[in-house]
Amino acid sequence: MKAPKRLDERERLAVLNILEDLRDSYRMLEKAHQELKDVDRVKTDIISNVSHELRTPLTIIKTSLEIIRSEELDKEEFENILSMMEDSVTRLNDHIENLLRAVDIHRGIYKLKPxxxxxxxxxxxxxxxxxxxxxxxxxxxxxxxxxxxxxxxxxxxxxxxxxxxxxxxxxxxxxxxxxxxxxxxxxxxxxxxxxxxxxxxxxxxxxxxxxxxxxxxxxxxxxxxxxxxxxxxxxxxxxxxxxxxxxxxxxxxxxxxxxxxxxxxxxxxx
Structure with missing residues (x-):
């Protein structure tokens, strides 16, 4: 196995930015979970799909971090891993945004600002x-x-x-x-x-x-x-x-x- 990669400052900041986005996503997910507690029918219907669709990007991010920690990567390999992490955060956010909007609409509290x-x-x-x-x-x-x-x-x-x-x-x-x-x-x-x-x-x-x-x-x-x-x-x-x-x-x-x-x-x- 290759020696663990030592990140330079630019690479370290790039990973930290993605992790900060992930923390924001987690906070959004906690909000969605709280909202869903009051919408039993919706919660029951989506539980299997949501658990799978939210788990997939999180698994990709987790695996990517393990690779960064454990392997010596060249610049192209690192950029590819970083891109996968960014895409996974985007996918996660899309799912959570739709989930939150669906709950707001179901509860009749979704308001437009035209x-x-x-x-x-x-x-x-x-x-x-x-x-x-x-x-x-x-x-x-x-x-x-x-x-x-x-x-x-x-x-x-x-x-x-x-x-x-x-x-x-x-x-x-x-x-x-x-x-x-x-x-x-x-x-x-x-x-x-x-x-x-x-x-x-x-x-x-x-x-x-x-x-x-x-x-x-x-x-x-x-x-x-x-x-x-x-x-x-x-x-x-x-x-x-x-x-x-x-x-x-x-x-x-x-x-x-x-x-x-x-x-x-x-x-x-x-």
């Missing part, structure tokens, strides 16, 4: 954050935003959650190596329609209406290929509805899925 939102700024920022995950899966992301796209009225943080959920799904379910996820937006009357598409496995027609139900997964077996706790679409539907919009899915099995949703155009002078 303001004019420029989608030509918001969408590219979401896409940029998703590019690393997409590239690792061999998926390209395409944007198609109308030139005359007006501002919409919405809560930026809530809409970011919707875009992250839908684009994350599009990347996850697109074909690996040759996959394509598309985000498009255009004005339709007094609303803007946003469409997020993939070219993946598709959803059976008889499942299109229920994929937005809390905890629903097309493949809910313990051996399913795709990870997730089944809350992303349900949370997205509730957020879109709270904005006065609609959300629906169109799909062809074996060709892909498109999720559409509408948001109200911001009033003149808003």
């Amino acid at each position: 303001e004019p939102v420029d989608l030509t700024l918001l969408v590219p920022s979401i896409v940029k954050k998703a590019e690393k995950n997409a590239a690792e899966r061999g998926v390209k992301i395409k944007m198609s935003l109308a030139n005359d796209l007006p501002k919409i009225r919405g809560d930026p943080a809530a809409l970011e959650r919707v875009f992250e959920n839908l684009l994350g799904n599009a990347i996850k379910f697109s074909k690996e190596k040759g996959g394509l996820a598309t985000v498009a937006a255009r004005k339709e009357g007094s609303s803007v329609r946003i469409s997020v598409s993939d070219n993946g496995i598709g959803i059976p027609e008889d499942k299109l209406d229920i994929v937005f139900a809390p905890l629903y997964q097309v493949d809910a077996t313990s051996t399913r290929m795709y990870s997730g706790i089944g809350l992303g679409l349900a949370v997205s539907k509730s957020i879109v509805a709270a904005h006065g919009g609609k959300i629906w899915a169109e799909s062809t099995v074996g060709e892909g899925t498109t999720v559409h949703f509408t948001l109200p155009v911001a009033a003149e002078g808003d």
Whole structure:
């Protein structure tokens, strides 16, 4: 076995930053656990999925730390380990955010803070954050935003959650190596329609209406290929509805899925 690696100052700070993010995630998880104590039905339904999905990134982080402690790594190996840890913290945070939003929505305490939102700024920022995950899966992301796209009225943080959920799904379910996820937006009357598409496995027609139900997964077996706790679409539907919009899915099995949703155009002078 190689001698344990002695981290330089930059590497030590990088690991400490990730561990600080992990501590923040743990505090969020404790909050979610307390909230779930008052929502027995939700707690019962998600316990198996949540335990698995939260355990997976924590296991990766734990294993990565053990490797850093026990082995002499070159720069490239260290950066790869660091990247895996960062990705695991991001995945953990996504699960916890959806869990917290689902609980707030279920309890009727989720509140929006609407303001004019420029989608030509918001969408590219979401896409940029998703590019690393997409590239690792061999998926390209395409944007198609109308030139005359007006501002919409919405809560930026809530809409970011919707875009992250839908684009994350599009990347996850697109074909690996040759996959394509598309985000498009255009004005339709007094609303803007946003469409997020993939070219993946598709959803059976008889499942299109229920994929937005809390905890629903097309493949809910313990051996399913795709990870997730089944809350992303349900949370997205509730957020879109709270904005006065609609959300629906169109799909062809074996060709892909498109999720559409509408948001109200911001009033003149808003």
